[in-house]
Amino acid sequence: MMRSLWTAASGMAAQQTNLDTISNNLSNINTTGYKTEAVNFKSLIYQTLQQKSYDSKGEPKPVSAQVGLGVRSSAIVSDFTQGALLESKGKFDYAIQGEGFFMVRTGDGSVGYTRNGNFNVSLTSNGMALTDSAGNPVLNTQGQPIIFPKNIDSSKLSIDMNGGFAYPDANNNARPLGIQIGLATFPNPAGLERTSDTILKETAASGTFTISQASALGSKVVSGYLEGSNVQAADEMVNMIIAQRAYEMNSKAIHASDEMLQTANNLRN
Template sequence: MMRSLWTASSGMISQQTNVDTIANNLANVNTVGYKKESAEFKTLLYQTIQEKTTDNNGNPKPTSAQVGLGVRNSAISTYYTQGPLQETGNTYDFAIQGSGFFMIQMPDGSVGYTRSGSFNLSMGSEGMVLATSSGNPVLDVNGNKIVFGKEYDPAKLTVDANGNFCYPDEKNNAQPIDITIGVAQFNNPAGLLKSSDSIVKETAASGEAVWGVNALANANVTIKQGYVEGSNVQTADEMVNLIVAQRAYEMNSKIITASDEMLQQANNLR
């Protein structure tokens, strides 16, 4: 009975983490570029009660007697599936259709990666800098800040499907200006380290970032101007998962109550 108390408590702790993960998904259902997370579980160690079991005649049985000691969270996986594209009409909103991440220069000089393409122009000493809402510069395919000189009218800049910035010539035809939005890809995006503002960082589990992978090199990756990528969270699915997690938590709590009642009856034996 004491074993059942600890086993059930491990189930309650694990399901609480599951509920926390679902709550985070629902909280970010409208967050641009957010990717759904899912809690995964694994069993704990087993306790062997009998290595060899026999029947009444002493004949060995083909199975041993082992009791599980509960469950724990093994991982919280992120699903980098394509989210719906939402039209905003803003000139400096961009969405990646396909795999990949925008590259952002962090305050400490490192490179962060994000699927959120809601950018703005920030006035700097070098010119107009394409930056996130937090003021972090967006990088091009060469890992440099995207800066536009004073000769460019911000309202006339456009971006083609390959991520190339274009500006109209004398005949009002859009021409590339040798600036391309940088897109990075990873062999294992699920291994990326998450931080605030929808920024992820490279880790040993994710592998090194492959820079400069854009629509010119990968036909499955395109840039959409005037769009942002919405969250890939499905509210209905998350509500069903929440009900399942709540019922699992409730069943584990009932196991604790039943074990407590059994211990109480044992203590009251005369």
């Protein structure tokens, strides 16, 4: 009888993790570059009650007697499908149409990867640096911070769909600056480690990143747009109802087990 209590309790714990993930998706429905997450479940080990069983004629039955011991959360995976491109009024707002991640140099010196292209220009001792909203430098195709010359007007900078920057000359013709935003790709993006500010970090599971130009990936860098989250509110609400009902059914199993234990304890000779 106690087996059913612990089995149902594992189901409640797993559904609590599921609901936590759904809540996080809904809370980030308007977060730029956010990718929806989903919980994968895995059954726990099975306990063998009877290895071999026989019928009334002594013939072996085709199946053994095993009972499962519950469920657990095996992984929380991100869905990297394209989010909607939302028009923005920011001069340095960029969206990736296709695969790839923007690269930023985080405060600890490591490289972070993001789909959030809400960038700005910050003044530095070397010139004007392209940074994200937290002040982290955006990296180019060589993995170095993007620095613009000091003597240019940042409002006149333009970018093409390959991520290359240009600046008008004396005749007002756009001239390439030789500066290009780098995009990183991974063999297994699902293995990236999630951190705050929609920044992802490389892990052994994700594999080593490769820096490419947008055109090499078949992608585009779209200026004046930001990529919205790919969270679907209707889907998340349905998932929430399913998680709630599963949690409720597991709690009823615990209640039924408790009543059966109470009946057993009340038995008298």
